[in-house]
Amino acid sequence: MTIKDTLIRGSDSLTKADKLIVQELLANYPTSGLSTVSDLAARSGVSDPSVVRFVRRLGFDSYPAFQKALLAEVDERMNSPLSMFSKVKQPAKDSFGRYLEGCADLLRRTRELNPASEYERVVEALADPDFRISVLGGRYSRYLAGYLAQHLGMLRADTRTIEPIGEEEPYVLEAFGRRDLVIIFDYRRYQADVIRTAERVRERGSRIILFTDPWRSPIARLADASLLAPVESLSPFDSTLAGMAQIEAIVAGLTAKLGHVAEARMQTLEALAVKLRPAKEHNVED
Structure with a gap:
């Protein structure tokens, strides 16, 4: 197993710094991994000793030993037929096909960026009935937040969407506490009022799950779990494809986790929806 494979697999014993x-x-x-200990630590938002302890948990005696193994893997890949094949470009005339291939690559990279254990932690948290869930998105990720909240609302109670909390809304902030789980979408061009909201609810003791890009929103340092999604595309606009795929994967996992509980809730909601429908009007002939 390569170092990359080990990182992707993750482990239940990983600390937040790990x-x-x-x-x-x-x-x-x-x-x-080829930079200095201090550089990797700074980029990760952890201390230098945390990096050293991490590579030891991976099975290396030292950080230089870790880098030596990493270089060996890089050298092997650079000389493999697979690496040459991946450099072959599609004809420019097939822009639609090239874009779809780019989408497939986004999904592959999404899987590589996130250990399976991180998805499992998110599903576990969402399945906990003791949490009240609030979902928050930015200007361009608001629809992702709404999409997730709509599905969560069908599967479990105490779910809502929220807007960034303004300075004139202390009563809104006061309502947050340790019972709250706040799911936040914040991709590059990170939104200041979303970041401030994250800081404030964290101070109130709320837990945070973050959806962000590989460069990571500043909220990552506050989050209990973070799911990363590449956003580059062939168009001038960032892609939300990977973020949407993450949402659907989590909804699928949560549905399986809740099982009959989710099914019973959906049956109840359907019955209530029937009662709310207006009675059919009947035309009466003279």
Whole structure:
């Protein structure tokens, strides 16, 4: 198993600092691992000793030993037929096909960026009925937040969408506490009022799950779990494809996790929807 495979697999024993290091290594693989301990630590938002302890947990005696193994893997890949094949470009005339291939690559990279254990932690948190869930998005990610909240609302109670909390809304902030789980979408061109909201609810004791890009929103340092999604595309606009795929994967996992509980809730909601429908009007002939 390669170092990259080990990072992708993850482990239940990883600390929060370990997970930040893993995400940085996968986001800029292998470049981040070839920099100094201090540089990797700074990029990951952890201390130098955290990086040293992490590579030891991977099975290396030292950081230089880790880098030596990483260089060996890079050298092997650079000389493999697969690496040459991946450099072959599609004809420019097939722009539609090239774009779809780019989408497939986004999904592949999304899987590489996020250990499976991180998805499992998110599903576990969402399945906890003791949490009240609030979902928050920015200007361009608001629809992703709404899409997730709509599905969560069908599967479990106490789910809502929220807007960034303004300075004139202390009563809104006061309502947050340790019972709250706040899911935040914040991709590059990070939104200041979303970041401030994250800081404020964290101070109130709320937990945070973050959806962001490989460069990571500043909210990552506050989050209990972060899911990264590449956003580059062939168009001038960032892609939300990977973020949408993450949402659907989590919804699928949560549905399976809740099982009959989710099914019973959906049956109840359907019955209530029937009652809310207006009675059919009947035309009466003279």
